[in-house]
Amino acid sequence: ESSPLKFDGRVVLITGAGGGLGKGYALMFGKLGAKVVVNDLGKNREGIMLADLVVKEIKSHGGEAFANYDSVENGEAIIESIIKKYGRIDVIVNNAGILRDKSFAKMSDQDWELVYKVHIYGTYKITKAAWPHMMKQNYGRIINTSSAVGLYGNFGQANYSTAKAGILGLSTSLAQEGKRNNILVNVIAPNAGTAMTATILPQEVVDMLKPDYVAPLVGFLGHESNQHCGSVFEVGSGWFAQVHWQRSGGYRLDTSRAVSVEDVAANWTKFNSFDGKVDYPKNAQESFSSIVAMLASGGKASKSAGSGSSFEFTK
Ligand code: NAI
Structure with missing residues (x-):
């Protein structure tokens, strides 16, 4: 006891x-x-x-x-x-x-x-x-x-x-x-x-x-x-x-050219997928720092087919 x-x-x-x-x-x-x-x-x-x-x-x-x-x-x-x-x-x-x-x-x-x-x-x-x-x-x-x-x-x-x-x-x-x-x-x-x-x-x-x-x-x-x-x-x-919150791994569109509404439509399932990499930000800093880390690494951690990239979040 x-x-x-x-x-x-x-x-x-x-x-x-x-x-x-x-x-x-x-x-x-x-x-x-x-x-x-x-x-x-x-x-x-x-x-x-x-x-x-x-x-x-x-x-x-x-x-x-x-x-x-x-x-x-x-x-x-x-x-x-x-x-x-x-x-x-x-x-x-x-x-x-x-x-x-x-x-x-x-x-x-x-x-x-x-x-x-x-x-x-x-x-x-x-x-x-x-x-x-x-x-x-x-x-x-x-x-x-x-x-x-x-x-x-x-x-x-x-x-x-x-x-x-x-x-x-x-x-x-x-x-x-x-x-x-x-x-x-x-x-x-x-x-x-x-x-x-x-x-x-x-x-x-x-x-x-x-x-x-x-x-x-x-x-x-x-x-x-x-x-x-x-x-x-x-x-x-x-x-x-x-x-707690779970955020999908997300997907960054190619920003070397204009990002269009059609790009969003075309990549909808990639933004929203909870399969594979997901993230659990505990505060606003954690939410933002993983995005900054992704940008700092060029946002090109794993270039995939199409005009964008998915990336690994640093925990
Ligand atoms: P209850 O209605 O049995 O008790 C609430 C008490 O708050 C009442 O005695 C009432 O006189 C008092 N009260 C109302 N307005 C007040 C005010 N302005 N100043 C001081 N006292 C005031 O409700 P219960 O179920 O015990 O809920 C307690 C809390 O839990 C509430 O915040 C409620 O929203 C929340 N809650 C309850 C759930 C449930 O399943 N019972 C579900 C989710 C949330």
């Missing part, structure tokens, strides 16, 4: 932690000894704040927690209240989310805007307010929440897909900026049976997708022993996987 990964002295903020996945994370961090900040603006049918109920549950297990009811759009106020209470912020799980599913033809500006505001603007505001504290501490762990819909797209979710892909973009850049200050940012695309999915999934599937099966990855990524940064994970039902 491995030694327990504890969070004693660590202050952990989970947004949207009044229910679903966020509640699962909050209960887990509470059990692992963290000081848990349970943020959620929602109420139950009796009008009781969801965050209060989760705080009560954490405390009933002997944990330490406090509730915050602000919208994530007010990130500054949320972080300020945490600093005032605990003097630091170590781990953030940007989890709050909403859906406004409509086919694109029927989507209103309001549907677009609201989803943008909670997911992207909320994640931005929370992270932006916490960032200087984490830089000063030389410590931070941030777990941002994307979705398979953000990675791959989905019918009827153009607003949500945009927001979740935006969170991915924010996270991959912050991962590169934060690393030097030991602020490690990672992304999860979870699957869970929650209020958000209960209406679209059958009960047996919901039962297999307990938030408790996602929480351990969030715990691991949030722990000081984690050194992963800038990675994207799909997780649910006890299944864990990493996702």
Whole structure:
């Protein structure tokens, strides 16, 4: 048995932690000894704040927690209240989310805007307010929440897909900026049976997708022993996987003469082939450096039939 990964002295903020996945994370961090900040603006049918109920549950297990009811759009106020209470912020799980599913033809500006505001603007505001504290501490762990819909797209979710892909973009850049200050940012695309999915999934599937099966990855990524940064994970039902980009080997047209639209058409399958040489750029530098290397070598690594060349990427 491995030694327990504890969070004693660590202050952990989970947004949207009044229910679903966020509640699962909050209960887990509470059990692992963290000081848990349970943020959620929602109420139950009796009008009781969801965050209060989760705080009560954490405390009933002997944990330490406090509730915050602000919208994530007010990130500054949320972080300020945490600093005032605990003097630091170590781990953030940007989890709050909403859906406004409509086919694109029927989507209103309001549907677009609201989803943008909670997911992207909320994640931005929370992270932006916490960032200087984490830089000063030389410590931070941030777990941002994307979705398979953000990675791959989905019918009827153009607003949500945009927001979740935006969170991915924010996270991959912050991962590169934060690393030097030991602020490690990672992304999860979870699957869970929650209020958000209960209406679209059958009960047996919901039962297999307990938030408790996602929480351990969030715990691991949030722990000081984690050194992963800038990675994207799909997780649910006890299944864990990493996702990254794959780029086709590509094909460079002969530029000693004008490159035409017809050249593109004629070489389409060569540009797009994933057979043979492929590449996995992890950041913009890696994406560009292999292209520069190819150009420096004259782009003629392996001259093939026709008016172009395929080339080896340097890793
Ligand atoms: P949920 O609907 O059960 O919980 C979301 C919580 O966020 C709610 O308690 C809600 O009151 C709160 N919230 C909404 N707007 C807020 C705001 N402006 N400020 C503070 N809190 C706010 O949803 P679930 O399923 O637990 O989702 C959690 C996260 O995981 C979301 O970001 C969601 O997009 C993402 N996700 C969930 C999937 C799933 O299968 N359940 C799939 C992919 C992504």
